[in-house]
Amino acid sequence: MKILADENMPYVQQLFGDLGTIETVNGRELTPEQAQDADVLLVRSVTQVNASLLSLNKKIKFVGSATIGTDHIDTDYLASRDIPFSNAPGCNATAVGEFVFIAMLELANRFDDSLKSKTVGIVGAGNTGSAVAKCLAAYGVNVLLHDPVIADSDPRDFVSLDELIHRCDVISLHVPITKTGEHKTWYLFDEARLNSLKPDTWLLNCCRGEVIDNRALIKVKQQRSDIKVVLDVWEGEPNPMLELVPYVELATPHIAGYSLEGKARGTYMLYMKLMQVLGQEADKSMTSLLPSLWSEQLSIESVPSEKSLLQLSRFIYDLRDDDEQFRAMILINSSKNKRVNCANNNGFDLMRKNHKHRREFSALRVVSTGQSDVNWLSNLGFSGIGQ
Numbered sequence: 001m002k003i004l005a006d007e008n009m010p011y012v013q014q015l016f017g018d019l020g021t022i023e024t025v026n027g028r029e030l031t032p033e034q035a036q037d038a039d040v041l042l043v044r045s046v047t048q049v050n051a052s053l054l055s056l057n058k059k060i061k062f063v064g065s066a067t068i069g070t071d072h073i074d075t076d077y078l079a080s081r082d083i084p085f086s087n088a089p090g091c092n093a094t095a096v097g098e099f100v101f102i103a104m105l106e107l108a109n110r111f112d113d114s115l116k117s118k119t120v121g122i123v124g125a126g127n128t129g130s131a132v133a134k135c136l137a138a139y140g141v142n143v144l145l146h147d148p149v150i151a152d153s154d155p156r157d158f159v160s161l162d163e164l165i166h167r168c169d170v171i172s173l174h175v176p177i178t179k180t181g182e183h184k185t186w187y188l189f190d191e192a193r194l195n196s197l198k199p200d201t202w203l204l205n206c207c208r209g210e211v212i213d214n215r216a217l218i219k220v221k222q223q224r225s226d227i228k229v230v231l232d233v234w235e236g237e238p239n240p241m242l243e244l245v246p247y248v249e250l251a252t253p254h255i256a257g258y259s260l261e262g263k264a265r266g267t268y269m270l271y272m273k274l275m276q277v278l279g280q281e282a283d284k285s286m287t288s289l290l291p292s293l294w295s296e297q298l299s300i301e302s303v304p305s306e307k308s309l310l311q312l313s314r315f316i317y318d319l320r321d322d323d324e325q326f327r328a329m330i331l332i333n334s335s336k337n338k339r340v341n342c343a344n345n346n347g348f349d350l351m352r353k354n355h356k357h358r359r360e361f362s363a364l365r366v367v368s369t370g371q372s373d374v375n376w377l378s379n380l381g382f383s384g385i386g387q
């Protein structure tokens with residue numbers, strides 16, 4: 001059996017090695033010729049899986065995408081050919097939740113403000129939005145949710161988007177990208193909506209770039225320096241608009257979901273699904289794949305202040321490093337070719353490919369040596385509290 005896998009998917013050899021021959025490819029450049037003799041195709045979000053890619057392949061048994069989003073997959077086409085498909089819902093939700101929480105702590109620190117005193121609005125209350133809400137609730141931050149698709153069937157309380165914008169100091173976006181329908185999300189934040197943000201709003205986008213009209217965002221930011229923006233995803237990836245970057249407080253190349261646990265979970269979910277499709281028993285476990293953190297345990301004496309919480313979070317992941325590297329990459333590309341006003345595809349993708357996967361909070365055991373109640377840190381995701 002030939003298994004064709006994206007080169008940026010960890011643990012493929014460990015999980016799929018017994019099943020056949022593995023060939024790894026650059027997912028963005030995968031051609032129909034390369035894909036023609038694959039029995040199993042394992043992709044990430046940069047590969048468009050459609051009739052054009054699979055037209056030469058008459059033997060494919062399974063397509064898997066180790067991602068939450070499925071906007072790169074023509075699922076109707078796969079269904080029309082009875083090709084089993086699976087994505088990995090929720091695989092990197094914790095990674096996104098922690099990334100967003102850390103980004104908010106960084107903003108609070110940068111502007112000498114307090115996250116705890118804010119009201120945060122989550123647009124899209126599925127896996128990633130709920131993961132953000134969980135971190136915020138653990139820390140005691142007031143959260144409002146907007147999700148008209150599930151509002152009638154979900155027991156949580158929801159508000160309209162207008163109310164959320166009116167009441168929230170911070171807004172974080174967690175919707176899939178959809179171009180049609182009553183609840184389409186393409187340019188959900190257009191110029192009018194961006195202009196309706198309250199003074200000093202923080203706006204974070206870690207879902208898909210085109211949920212915000214990036215050209216309009218530049219225009220609005222030119223008038224309103226009070227709004228603070230964090231972008232992990234960009235319109236037109238892998239070529240974000242260069243002129244937008246200076247208006248963004250924290251800028252990263254679509255790596256909010258890139259925790260080692262998140263990536264391992266994505267590959268593992270596809271392994272489990274393929275074994276089911278093949279009717280074989282799955283005998284591998286995910287936990288055995290993950291290495292220990294370089295420092296597994298940290299002792300704390302008292303309830304951390306917000307600044308100490310940021311230090312604790314930076315111990316796991318210092319978001320400023322990725323932001324700095326992203327800006328350096330943008331600078332190199334803009335000086336290389338002054339006529340091109342977008343970042344170079346290779347720079348954006350290279351940074352994603354070489355990204356050193358951070359760990360999730362759960363990889364760190366935090367032990368309390370004092371009397372203070374720090375159990376909320378375990379709700380945030382850390383292990384070993386109170387022992």
Ligand SMILES: NC(=O)c1ccc[n+]([C@@H]2O[C@H](COP(=O)([O-])OP(=O)(O)OC[C@H]3O[C@@H](n4cnc5c(N)ncnc54)[C@H](O)[C@@H]3O)[C@@H](O)[C@H]2O)c1
Pocket residue numbers: 068069070089090092093096123124125126127128129130146147148149150174175176177183184185188206207208232233254255256257258
């Ligand atoms: N930056 C990253 O690394 C990264 C990582 C994971 C996921 N993502 C993106 O984030 C998106 C969300 O991921 P998820 O796991 O939370 O998906 P999900 O399907 O679990 O949740 C999405 C939620 O958005 C809601 N929704 C749809 N249209 C809406 C609208 N118009 N207004 C408000 N809510 C709406 C849905 O009802 C659903 O509850 C994915 O589709 C993917 O594109 C990005």
Ligand SMILES: O=C(O)[C@H](O)[C@H](O)COP(=O)(O)O
Pocket residue numbers: 008043044045046066067068069070092254256257258
């Ligand atoms: O949809 C997702 O799961 C995320 O956007 C994912 O983190 C994207 O990562 P990629 O597949 O591009 O490596």
